[in-house]
Amino acid sequence: DAMVIQNPRYQVTQFGKPVTLSCSQTLNHNVMYWYQQKSSQAPKLLFHYYDKDFNNEADTPDNFQSRRPNTSFCFLDIRSPGLGDAAMYLCATSRDQSSGTLKQFFGPGTRLTVL
Amino acid sequence: AQTVTQSQPEMSVQEAETVTLSCTYDTSESDYYLFWYKQPPSRQMILVIRQEAYKQQNATENRFSVNFQKAAKSFSLKISDSQLGDAAMYFCAYRSVNNDMRFGAGTRLTVKP
Numbered sequence: 001d002a003m004v005i006q007n008p009r010y011q012v013t014q015f016g017k018p019v020t021l022s023c024s025q026t027l028n029h030n031v032m033y034w035y036q037q038k039s040s041q042a043p044k045l046l047f048h049y050y051d052k053d054f055n056n057e058a059d060t061p062d063n064f065q066s067r068r069p070n071t072s073f074c075f076l077d078i079r080s081p082g083l084g085d086a087a088m089y090l091c092a093t094s095r096d097q098s099s100g101t102l103k104q105f106f107g108p109g110t111r112l113t114v115l
Numbered sequence: 116a117q118t119v120t121q122s123q124p125e126m127s128v129q130e131a132e133t134v135t136l137s138c139t140y141d142t143s144e145s146d147y148y149l150f151w152y153k154q155p156p157s158r159q160m161i162l163v164i165r166q167e168a169y170k171q172q173n174a175t176e177n178r179f180s181v182n183f184q185k186a187a188k189s190f191s192l193k194i195s196d197s198q199l200g201d202a203a204m205y206f207c208a209y210r211s212v213n214n215d216m217r218f219g220a221g222t223r224l225t226v227k228p
Contacts, residue, residue: 031214042206042218043160050214090160094214104150104216106160 003027004107006091012113013081021076021110023091029105032074034066035090037109043090049074078112086114117142119209121219128197129227135182136192136222138207148210149183151192154221155203163205166190194224202226 005024013019023032030051035043047056049068063085065077078085088111094104118141128134140149151163166174166183174181178195194201207219 033216040204040221042220044218045216048214048216055213055215092160103162103165104210108159 004091004093004105006089006107006110008110009108010111010113012115013078014115015083016080019078019081019112021078021089021091021112023074023076023107024072025093025105026072027093027105028071029093029095030071031094032068033090033092033094033104034064034074034076035092036085037088037090039087046076081112081114083114086112088112117144117147117209117211117215117217119207119217119219121205121207121222123222124220125223125225127225127227128194130197130199132197133193133195134197134224136194136205136207136224138190138192138219140188140190140207140209140217142188142209142211144211146212149181149190150208150210151179151181151190152206152208152218153201153203154206158203160206164192197226199226199228 007022033048034046037043045057046060047066063079067075088109090109091107092104120139147168149166152160153163154160164174164176164179173183180193182191204221204223206221209217
């Protein structure tokens, strides 16, 4: 059963054209993460939500925004994609550490191509 | 800020042998969590094993075990009886108590038949 779903799996956009990637979860986890992973590199955390509290990484460009309208969904908006934004974007979820369950579940990722 | 270092970009092991992947981290926190993740080519990231910093006992999951040295800030992964399906990119990761996550650069493991 799919637990963390990312749509679409592959996204092609044009330079400067806004794009939105979506993530949904069936786990009712209160923490959701967005990572950027470039080829043969480690995932880089962009931001995460703890419930509705948004936590932005200091080096995440302003070009990247996120929305979490409810527990199940989280969106990554790239306002003006550049060629350097082409990457795999991973969504992940977990419970907060107070629950005693630390496991982080990853989605399959959305591969973004910028033309 | 916390950093995670994996000093071995690539490792190779013979099938059925044992291999150890290294990971060190830097933090000023006393309470945190450490993970090893496996990412096969074009596949989803999968949790291999996890360790709570407050636990002295090393975590074990079947053929996977860790050597957690808190004072040395070291967290190595040992894979015993290596199988062809173990071939993947392995990432060491650190999670702080405020849910912040940091990943190492990864180690690509090749398993030779």
